[in-house]
Amino acid sequence: MINxxxxxxxxxxxxxxxxxxxxxxxxxxxxIAKAPRVVRQYTAHLLSSRGKYIRASSLITCGQNEEGLVxxxxxxxxxxxxxxxxxxxxxxDVIDDADxxxxxxxxxxxxxxRTAVICGDYxxxxxxxxxxxxxxxxxxxxxxxxxxxxxxxxxxxxxxxxNFNLDLSIYQYLxxxxxxxxxxxxxxxxxxxxxxGYDRKECNRYRRLGFYVGMxxxxxxxLMDFESTKEISLKPVQSDYEQGVITLxxxxxxxxxxxxxxxAEKKDITRQEINTAVKHSGxxxxxxxxxxxxxxxxxxxxNELSLDSVKKAKLTEVLNxxxxxx
Amino acid sequence: MINxxxxxxxxxxxxxxxxxxxxxxxxxxxxIAKAPRVVRQYTAHLLSSRGKYIRASSLITCGQNEEGLVxxxxxxxxxxxxxxxxxxxxxxDVIDDADxxxxxxxxxxxxxxRTAVICGDYxxxxxxxxxxxxxxxxxxxxxxxxxxxxxxxxxxxxxxxxNFNLDLSIYQYLxxxxxxxxxxxxxxxxxxxxxxGYDRKECNRYRRLGFYVGMxxxxxxxLMDFESTKEISLKPVQSDYEQGVITLxxxxxxxxxxxxxxxAEKKDITRQEINTAVKHSGxxxxxxxxxxxxxxxxxxxxNELSLDSVKKAKLTEVLNxxxxxx
Numbered sequence: 001m002i003n004x005x006x007x008x009x010x011x012x013x014x015x016x017x018x019x020x021x022x023x024x025x026x027x028x029x030x031x032i033a034k035a036p037r038v039v040r041q042y043t044a045h046l047l048s049s050r051g052k053y054i055r056a057s058s059l060i061t062c063g064q065n066e067e068g069l070v071x072x073x074x075x076x077x078x079x080x081x082x083x084x085x086x087x088x089x090x091x092x093d094v095i096d097d098a099d100x101x102x103x104x105x106x107x108x109x110x111x112x113x114r115t116a117v118i119c120g121d122y123x124x125x126x127x128x129x130x131x132x133x134x135x136x137x138x139x140x141x142x143x144x145x146x147x148x149x150x151x152x153x154x155x156x157x158x159x160x161x162x163n164f165n166l167d168l169s170i171y172q173y174l175x176x177x178x179x180x181x182x183x184x185x186x187x188x189x190x191x192x193x194x195x196x197g198y199d200r201k202e203c204n205r206y207r208r209l210g211f212y213v214g215m216x217x218x219x220x221x222x223l224m225d226f227e228s229t230k231e232i233s234l235k236p237v238q239s240d241y242e243q244g245v246i247t248l249x250x251x252x253x254x255x256x257x258x259x260x261x262x263x264a265e266k267k268d269i270t271r272q273e274i275n276t277a278v279k280h281s282g283x284x285x286x287x288x289x290x291x292x293x294x295x296x297x298x299x300x301x302x303n304e305l306s307l308d309s310v311k312k313a314k315l316t317e318v319l320n321x322x323x324x325x326x
Numbered sequence: 327m328i329n330x331x332x333x334x335x336x337x338x339x340x341x342x343x344x345x346x347x348x349x350x351x352x353x354x355x356x357x358i359a360k361a362p363r364v365v366r367q368y369t370a371h372l373l374s375s376r377g378k379y380i381r382a383s384s385l386i387t388c389g390q391n392e393e394g395l396v397x398x399x400x401x402x403x404x405x406x407x408x409x410x411x412x413x414x415x416x417x418x419d420v421i422d423d424a425d426x427x428x429x430x431x432x433x434x435x436x437x438x439x440r441t442a443v444i445c446g447d448y449x450x451x452x453x454x455x456x457x458x459x460x461x462x463x464x465x466x467x468x469x470x471x472x473x474x475x476x477x478x479x480x481x482x483x484x485x486x487x488x489n490f491n492l493d494l495s496i497y498q499y500l501x502x503x504x505x506x507x508x509x510x511x512x513x514x515x516x517x518x519x520x521x522x523g524y525d526r527k528e529c530n531r532y533r534r535l536g537f538y539v540g541m542x543x544x545x546x547x548x549l550m551d552f553e554s555t556k557e558i559s560l561k562p563v564q565s566d567y568e569q570g571v572i573t574l575x576x577x578x579x580x581x582x583x584x585x586x587x588x589x590a591e592k593k594d595i596t597r598q599e600i601n602t603a604v605k606h607s608g609x610x611x612x613x614x615x616x617x618x619x620x621x622x623x624x625x626x627x628x629n630e631l632s633l634d635s636v637k638k639a640k641l642t643e644v645l646n647x648x649x650x651x652x
Contacts, residue, residue: 038483038487091440091447114482117446118482119483121450128454144455149454150452153451157448
């Protein structure tokens with residue numbers, strides 16, 4: 001239980017936000033470089049294909065003061081959040097042997113599924129070790145990442161249990177993604193606000209903003225699954241539906257197109273047919289309306305926050321990135 | 327990040343060790359009862375077949391004072407350690423489709439492997455949330471369970487990478503189990519000592535004792551895999567070797583029986599042949615000698631500790647349980 005994490009950053013001097021962001025990337029790379037070789041192999045393709053670090057950038061944005069400076073602890077926590085996200089990607093990659101189509105399966109074939117599972121576990125632990133490596137921990141005892149990690153798991157579980165459940169309701173779906181995706185955004189926004197030293201009420205506003213941003217991020221992702229081709233989305237060949245994941249545009253379509261629903265029950269349906277049905281039934285428009293509702297709520301919270309214009313612009317930028325507008 | 331863990335125990339009044347042990351079992355059951363239904367289903371067969379709670383009982387034993395009383399935080403941490411162990415069992419249960427023989431596979435077949443993976447993740451998070459729910463956290467900032475969880479993962483990974491590696495050395499094997507198994511014993515003994523309020527030097531003695539007890543526990547388990555039948559060991563049908571796990575008795579045999587090694591390379595070998603070879607080559611005797619070395623080291627540490635005779639007897643009992651002597 002001795003913390004071996006050597007902190008090369010001056011633990012008290014505030015940092016410019018841009019510099020902090022660069023250090024997060026280094027911290028994540030460093031954490032992975034120290035991992036066993038097989039973990040590095042597993043994460044290589046995931047690291048190369050993500051890039052955005054939107055959770056880290058949210059945390060840093062929320063954590064900055066009027067001079068655009070952040071506490072060095074934001075680097076550790078932002079890195080922890082990104083490594084946690086990486087852990088969920090690795091575990092999401094553990095797939096049944098029936099789905100041997102994807103290129104990344106070679107490592108799973110080589111080492112077996114258990115290895116993939118434990119790689120993800122290792123990253124989850126690494127994330128929590130990073131979070132525990134912040135300085136002046138006694139000040140931040142209410143920042144408990146495992147709670148949020150647990151919410152992510154509960155959301156993911158609910159999703160897997162409802163695989164191919166054509167009766168999934170809108171409410172159930174929004175609850176699933178509030179855990180699966182929004183929880184980590186909530187945690188990032190909240191952690192940033194706590195590190196910036198805001199009072200409880202203000203911190204809770206940031207948390208709520210994180211929730212809205214997370215919901216928008218996921219719903220926009222869902223839309224992209226129907227809208228874009230493989231080349232554009234850089235997603236694997238399988239669509240959400242092919243993996244059994246029923247998302248909001250499809251839920252709307254299943255409710256409103258009786259003949260489509262009957263075909264779906266028989267699993268007699270191609271990807272092209274799904275995309276067309278979702279488009280024509282108004283599934284995309286409906287989902288965009290929900291995104292819009294969350295977007296308006298997010299803007300309202302941003303306006304409630306005590307912000308200078310620079311930070312306000314930056315938070316709006318994060319919101320627009322989540323909506324794929326930025 | 328609000329801790330919803332309601333603490334029914336008076337957070338300051340010391341508890342008799344026996345009572346604390348009963349509360350740990352309740353705390354674990356309670357944590358699982360609050361989990362999503364699918365997690366409860368996955369854990370049901372694991373909970374029914376384990377019973378011993380040796381890690382919890384180690385932690386409580388190490389944590390007790392001269393009057394046999396423990397701090398209420400020992401209950402939380404002991405429960406955290408047991409739930410963490412349970413999480414590792416769930417992930418260990420994620421197996422490749424080639425191994426569909428085991429009864430417990432039905433749930434994995436029903437929900438898919440990812441669900442099993444996330445069940446384990448959920449338990450891992452639950453464990454860390456429990457650990458974070460201790461009172462007066464600011465006193466125990468050096469008690470970081472994720473470090474140990476990370477060591478367990480690194481050990482497990484090393485083991486999986488070396489599946490069917492007939493060249494695995496004794497040194498490599500001992501390193502693997504020092505992570506895979508001994509790390510959690512180390513953590514349990516250390517946490518108990520910290521909660522009992524011992525100084526740094528004494529706490530490190532307890533940690534070392536935990537390491538020896540963990541090594542003995544695993545090596546004795548390895549021996550039992552060759553010695554007992556399914557009925558006695560309550561293990562699944564597959565032996566360690568059938569799962570590709572090369573343990574110490576077999577390492578010794580592979581080194582010393584050239585013809586056996588050649589057969590093993592061709593995978594032309596039955597379980598009965600392995601058991602006979604390991605017995606006749608002295609693989610069991612050799613492993614017992616190693617166990618004996620650790621046992622002697624453990625006794626030496628127990629004698630170095632500042633102990634009353636009651637606690638000494640209890641620690642010896644834990645040691646004997648790990649050696650399956652008690």
